Amino acid sequence: MTSHRLLVAAVSILIALATIGLMSGCANTSRGSDPATPSPEAIEREERTEEAAALKNEESAETQKERELLSVLEAKKREEAAEAKARRTEANAAAKAKRREAAAEQAARLKEADAEATARQRESSSSKPKSPSTTTKSKGKPAPKESIATPPTVTVPSGSE
Numbered sequence: 001m002t003s004h005r006l007l008v009a010a011v012s013i014l015i016a017l018a019t020i021g022l023m024s025g026c027a028n029t030s031r032g033s034d035p036a037t038p039s040p041e042a043i044e045r046e047e048r049t050e051e052a053a054a055l056k057n058e059e060s061a062e063t064q065k066e067r068e069l070l071s072v073l074e075a076k077k078r079e080e081a082a083e084a085k086a087r088r089t090e091a092n093a094a095a096k097a098k099r100r101e102a103a104a105e106q107a108a109r110l111k112e113a114d115a116e117a118t119a120r121q122r123e124s125s126s127s128k129p130k131s132p133s134t135t136t137k138s139k140g141k142p143a144p145k146e147s148i149a150t151p152p153t154v155t156v157p158s159g160s161e
Contacts, residue, residue, distance in 0.1 A: 003061045007054065014053045018046045 022042050038046075 003064075007057045007061070010057055011050060011054055015046070015050060018049050022046065 022038055022045075
């Protein structure tokens with residue numbers, strides 16, 4: 001509605017200016033004609049001027065509407081791009097968290113399995129005597145050599161008998 005009011009005001013101003021211009025021009029160049037009645041050429045010229053001004057105002061109003069529409073479309077496009085970026089970022093963060101969680105679960109399972117193996121080893125070592133092959137396999141160290149519980153008896157021949 002405001003653009004319509006602006007259009008009416010602009011046309012009114014143009015008509016007033018054209019009338020003043022024509023009257024002052026006709027007053028100087030008229031030769032015996034009545035200054036109050038404009039010539040047919042002046043009326044036609046005035047109408048063309050009014051039509052041109054109205055057309056120009058309509059075009060500028062259309063251009064302004066198109067700019068506003070373009071601005072709205074660009075804002076919507078920027079908003080959609082920002083939302084898409086946020087969704088990608090969120091998806092990446094969720095995937096990263098899932099990978100961390102899976103790695104933590106794997107580490108917990110390995111630690112638990114290691115703890116169970118250690119517990120089983122302690123249990124088996126406390127109920128059974130250690131065998132050299134078990135210690136070699138589990139610890140990776142060579143088995144200690146068996147020690148002799150009683151010293152061997154050695155007979156020494158005597159040379160005087």
